[in-house]
Amino acid sequence: MNYDFREIEAKWQKYWAENETFKAFSDSDKPKFYALSMFPYPSGAGLHVGHPLGYIATDIYSRYKRHKGFNVLHPMGYDSFGLPAEQYAIQTGQHPAITTENNINRYREQLDQLGFSFDWSREVRTSNPQYYKWTQWIFIQLFNSWYNKKSDKAENISSLTSIFEKEGNANVEAACDDDTPSFDAATWNAYSEKEKQQILLKYRLTYLADTEVNWCPALGTVLANDEIVNGVSERGGHPVVRKKMTQWSMRITAYAQRLLDGLDKIDWPQPLKDSQANWIGRSVGASVTFNVLDAERSRSDQDVTSSAVEKSQESVINPPYQIEVFTTRPDTIFGVSFMTLAPEHELVAKITTPEQKVEVDAYVEATAKRSERDRMADVKTISGVFTGAYAEHPFTKEPIPIWIGDYVLASYGTGAVMAVPCGDQRDYDFAKHYNIAIPNIFEGVDISEEAFADKETTVIANSDFLNGLSYKDAMKKAIAELEKIGHGEGKVNYRLRDAVFSRQRYWGEPFPVYYVDDMPQMIDLEHLPLQLPEVEKYLPTETGEPPLGNATEWAWDVKQCTVVNNQLIDYKTVFPLELNTMPGWAGSSQYFNRYMDPRNDEAIFSPEAINYWQDVDLYIGGSEHATGHLLYSRFWQKFMFDMGYVPKDEFAQKLINQGMITGTSAFVFQIIPGIRRKIEKNNFIGKGSLFSPLFISAEKVDLLEEEHGKLGYVEADKSKVVFDFIRERIEDLSKFNFYDESEKVEYELNFKILRHRVPIDMLKGTSDILEIEKFKDSSMYSSYSDAEFLFNDDGEYETHREVEKMSKSKYNVVNPDAICEEYGADSLRLYEMFLGPLEQSKPWNTAGITGVHSFLKKLWKLYSPVIDSDAERSRSVTEAEPTAENLKTLHKTIKKVEEDIENFSFNTSVSTFMICVNELTTQKCTSKAILEPLAILVSPYAPHIAEELWSRLGHSESIAEAPFPKFEEKYLVESSKEYPISFNGKMRFKLELPLDMSKEDIEAAVLAHEKTKEQLQGREPKKVIVVPGKIVNIVG
């Protein structure tokens, strides 16, 4: 009988579902094990082959743990709020809920086909109101909390107000806004209700604040960095600027230190911990304040110092502007020769002198167009503008010029730096570029070529009271002196910023918030969930409000406690609701706890459930979530812990990053002809509408000679073919330029090349060749339906291929359905594991799948004599005693597979199974004592075939909980070893020797061997290294 995987897999999937084989119970005598895979975002492209990689790994481990006697919780759900569904809604008008439902159904179908041991009764969906009720609930808990640094935990806001009422905020140590004023009890008690609320917002763990966003005026919306390409929006190519906006933020910075410390307690990959630690970015140094000199005075030559001192003494009456900087090198304070502010810094407008205003304004505007990432990455271009203003050095009282520069980011630290060019390369380069002084404050160091940043060998000079001190001593001393004169203090700074929690989107959790007199009010738990309203359009409103601004039923009636029509808003009993929604990470930050008790409508989970399951034992997911989901989840878990809702302050003990399966994206090249002035190298590019779009085959791009970066191309012999192709299609070159004939300059044909992604299903089979018709016919490229193509020498259009992460947005996804159909789920599961180490990223290529499929066929064949329907014959073979060889093969396999599973090295287990089956087949093994344990070993990996073999071996129960075979060393004991004999580290021949032979005897035996003499050719060995049981190396 043949291996009929279709029948077998359908049969067992049905059996598992009907018998609820994998249902987890929150009470059991067995030890608990909680295995979790990161839940997917259900995209319209369906599940792709990258998704199951982690799921299969988690599933193998879960099934293994069941064999090992654990009560396993292995749930699955959907992270179903998100941008793609909303984009789709904008394009088609289809409600995201419908799209999402369809996508989920498709995902479920695909997941079911793969035979996962999920407990589907616990499924969650973040976009389900029964689920997001609890996301809203957590938001309210955070709103009602503040962070007390004295107790080092979050507390209810009521404990804060009671302190305020008694003693004001002088003694409160809290995580709060920098601009929080100080007040006494009387002042607090005299505040109006609104003033009190405004103060409390500065303390709450979620609060309203002005934060910078990427604003795209043309689209009327905020864009992710991801959606911006080369400074313009990916959709439509519109300009994008940085803009301030009032948004909800999460005070994650309150937990910075605990998030950092907690990393030591969890078994997560070191690179992931590193990236969280870097993200949090703790640095120790000092905050220093510089007074800004009055513009009039700083320009007068006379008596700058004394007038400044006077001024600062009068500061109570007329305080000067102050610039606060954070520095990790307060020891170099005497090396400061200028300051740089971020162009967005609020003081820039206030201190810029009239003479510099034009230049500064232009620079600020130009900077607003650059993304943060761009500014960080670009270290080659040095740019900045002098504001005309000066600050006063806190010790020397010398005036220091204040510059602005886009290398200083507003969101990092205080948005200002004190520049010490002799000690920091960036400052050094800036000073050199703008001819600013570079005072040397290091003993015996030459700074004529570059800055000196080695803390270890630093000896300070030219620095008054710091002279002669080392880095460490100077640091302490400088901080002490700064504190003495009230110009600074020692400080620990974190790079981590509070997380913006508002999105100007439709498809996300609504905030349970309405506004009374502009102050946010929370809706009571009993009225939750606050459901997403219906809207006609998913775009921002014409006045630039978020999509919820389109809703007509979006006001809160505090009397009836219900959502009512906007027209009823009277600001007395009916108030406007919040128009933003929550970000993608809101729903995923506690989902792992919700799985413990997902249908509970009274609480986020019951105390019984959380106390039984505690935390996640094993979490598998991608490393790309390192500083998003995985950091926010840890933050919320710590908050939940502080509130006493969860028993563990870290939600996952062990975490494994599965590597990505990379896809191979395809690109086509469009050329847009234009004219270039030969002398000045100016390009005039464009006028695409005058001819059909032109595309050139990938290898033709290589023919083009690149000149001056990406824009310039010159005609050369080899590129003639491309130039001719373009010329043929342009009858009149003068259409492309408008130059004055009288100009005595030469012009030449030139063009710019645009890369477009094309979906890989537009390619012929697995080749790089584009199917022209598919491309022209697709709705995506409707504007290219009359395109012309320059083919390669074979008359085909070849695309350019690039390896990238597999993602719908890159049009390079491959889905598993076809493979499942042709080879079955067990083959796919084995194959995905066989591809390579779980943690590493690897390209997808189906070429090798026949290998694992034929392994399954061989496995089936091995069992055939035993499970044959001829009962009489079957019995006679099954009772065969296992041979020593059989037992050796089996136990070798048990040992290796168990080690592999414990080490998450699933690829090597698959090889081990292949070797085992090959050996047992050669041995003609028919012993049940061997084949039964083997079925259990295989079952976590290929559960369907294992169940079928198990049942045919005569079992009526599922294999799922059969005990894992026990490894016994005694079957593997060897008496001799085939020693590799190497000369100078190179293996030359092998020699079989008893394992109990002594070092000396081995050496003697090897030296006496004739091949040794042959190798040495009469030379005397200088040294002989014998490692018993391993190797012999002869040097000579």
Next chain:
RNA sequence: GCCUUGGUGGCGGAACUGGUAGACGCGCUGGAUUCAAAAUCCAGUGUCUUCGGACGUGAGGGUUCGAUUCCCUCCCAAGGUACCA
């Protein structure tokens, strides 16, 4: 730019704390079976070679009796870089 990971035959990869480089599988070559094909089975398969052997794990250097493994410098690719999920 910065942080992280990786680079081994034609391809995916193996080699556990430094000890036989290329397990296992794909592909390829030859053979058996077959009217033929598919499927299956058997043998071979890193490169060069004067058939003794020599070389070989991104490049260059170092430590060591011995390096894919440890150290230094460099190159290349991928992921992240705060509103994709």
